[in-house]
Amino acid sequence: MAADMTRVVIIGAGFGGLTVAQSLAGSPVNVTVVDRHNFHYFQPLLYQVATAALSPADIAWPIRGILRRQTNTTVLMADMTGVDVDARLVHAGSVTIPYDYLVLATGATHSYFGHPEWASVAPGLKQIEDATAIRRRILMAFEKAELIEDAADQQRLLTFVVVGGGPTGVEMAGAIAEVAHHALPAEFRRIDPHAARVILIEAGPRLLPAFPADLSDYARQALERMGVEVRTSARVVECDERGVDLEDTRITAGTIVWAAGVVASPAAEWIGAERDRAGRVKVGPDLTVPGRPEIFAIGDTAAVVDADGKVVPGIAPAAKQMGRYVAEVIAARSSHRTPPGAFRYRHQGDLATIGRKAAVVRLDHVHLKGFPGWLFWGFAHIYFLIGLRNRAVVAFSWFWNYLTYQRGARLIVDSPEAQEAAQAEKVRPQASSVEVSREPRRGQTAPSGADWH
């Protein structure tokens, strides 16, 4: 390969960045993909990892594995440290990578609306690590409640608040209700998981604001049938370890999941570009940064209004369309052909699942809900999963869960704090023998013979 070949550097291997790399497979350019993880993951199913239905590896693939046959492509696992836009250099950890074209596709993270201190008590769901952390919190809440005696503490531990009524919030609330009301009840002796409360809080007047009103109404009814308490037009004003404050009331809760807002990754800062209120890079009609025709921003990192004046939404299909478009522009410009016209977004539809046999689907002329919606949702997601292996495993896991109501990935793996605690414990073994005796609780309404005496 010639040393003067066009160098394309892609930062981020989510839906957008990966699509750029894949679309440049046959082009005579030299591609480098930089990501801080070694895997690409299918974010729309992250909530299934967070609720123990799937394992992380079921929805994630090594980036190297996906791109292994593209011999024009190098993958580097490194953290971004900055961009020198004048020298056209990317700094990532200890390496410096020169580029002719730079594609910023670093996605978004949670926004706590000016309250970053809420992050530790109300984790969001963007990364694989977020999903396993939330899974640990949900499962530990039941374990802790089974160990204690105080009824108020038990009820607090068994109360789950989900903040945000978009697709992720709806999916999380429905899935937590399924875990509590179907998967776990037979397994506990001292608490009744049926008593768990799941509360979904949305600041706007209805759930799923991107969907038509009839599907929003259906989603609310379906969630309420599953035992989820839905509170719309309710704004969270404070979060702490023991619950959330709404404007007019306090909800005591052991677990809070944040699905309310996103803010773009700091790509705009790296290149000193103008950004919108959500931190996204404002790009022109060809998705380049104004004044920097060699720098593209796509996906959740970019604020895009397409050639028809449509605001492009922050969803996976939009990121993929932008990725294909940018690859076309780069391929054309690097071989001195005319690049395609301004980017045009084709909206294919909206999907959100609520639970077992319930989902909402809005296509161009079709609204689906209930079981047909759920079937459509399931097939669409399996279809889009990359790689035959994962498709089969996910399909098998879902079929199994559907038949049995079970959840197969219910591991509580030690949190960093727990590991530190264990280390501390090793340093001073036998340091504390707990003296607090626990009164046996007689006459309790556990399923059977589960009291201590």
Added chain:
Amino acid sequence: MAADMTRVVIIGAGFGGLTVAQSLAGSPVNVTVVDRHNFHYFQPLLYQVATAALSPADIAWPIRGILRRQTNTTVLMADMTGVDVDARLVHAGSVTIPYDYLVLATGATHSYFGHPEWASVAPGLKQIEDATAIRRRILMAFEKAELIEDAADQQRLLTFVVVGGGPTGVEMAGAIAEVAHHALPAEFRRIDPHAARVILIEAGPRLLPAFPADLSDYARQALERMGVEVRTSARVVECDERGVDLEDTRITAGTIVWAAGVVASPAAEWIGAERDRAGRVKVGPDLTVPGRPEIFAIGDTAAVVDADGKVVPGIAPAAKQMGRYVAEVIAARSSHRTPPGAFRYRHQGDLATIGRKAAVVRLDHVHLKGFPGWLFWGFAHIYFLIGLRNRAVVAFSWFWNYLTYQRGARLIVDSPEAQEAAQAEKVRPQASSVEVSREPRRGQTAPSGADWH
């Protein structure tokens, strides 16, 4: 259930403890199982998690799920803090549990032969968390090597030392060699994973000392054909972050895996019982602690010589046999029947796998090796996996890996240290822009056009 029903408390839900609980399903006793994890796991396949062939959830099951139909059984997730043998109370975290019979089945952990400081540089493989930590180290070694320039550092990162030539060490060495020489080579552009060295160190004169000499010889030859360097009669005298010292030489290495020794959990300390050199509780012919007929110790926690004078080995089938025996003794004694005679161990055979199409099996009158051994090993392990779901997933993953040489569970999930570092990074964003420039490396023998210019 009567309040005066016999109370059996089982500490540890490994092969031994879980078997006791399951064998008491139909008995009129009240069973409490205490474990510090919420899952039971299939330790013989832990090395497959450590080498990215399987996900943790493929070889682990919630203890509550396994025992959900046993209404006489309560499961508690809690850390042991001590036992009051005179008052017959178990202290576990904030709870105190009275018992009539106590079964100690808390297993074993790694032994570093008086060098606990080696633990941080040479992790062992006993827990699920150990397996994911080792997986992270192995995969990160390749990622780091791809990022750097210095050939000596690359070779150090691509050198893997496994200490201990028993079944776990043999399995780990073979699996690392497969990852390096089959799964990864097509995916890297700047390093050649074929150049990775895997070195297996055994202090004794031959590998697999529990097996007959012909199978030991076969294992060594099979590993050497796979590119593993086997060093027998070699003793490790020092471990640090950059390698190991043998008595006569130094091996520079980026990753060290410890599979050399085990020491029992501190059960003997909890009850003030006599222990052997490996820390195991010395038990009598009925597996009770001398002078404490109500306390049993089984599995890797116990030093057992059976009725025929055989020393019982620390393997899963032995722990299960002890579990069934103890359940019989408890069921008989609690209903005033004559308990069975002294424990008798039936050795069913030894199994160890080396890699694709290579394993060694020693049954009573049959020695298997090579492909027949590997088939037998695979079927035996799938047969013993609990739960239809996992059996199917594991079988599918293996078949897939066999067809494709791929490894499906290659996720590098953030280590606790990495998460802390990320937190620190958030506190001081943009604090350091790395200035070290990286010279492009021309004329390298990477598969194709993968250099930077």
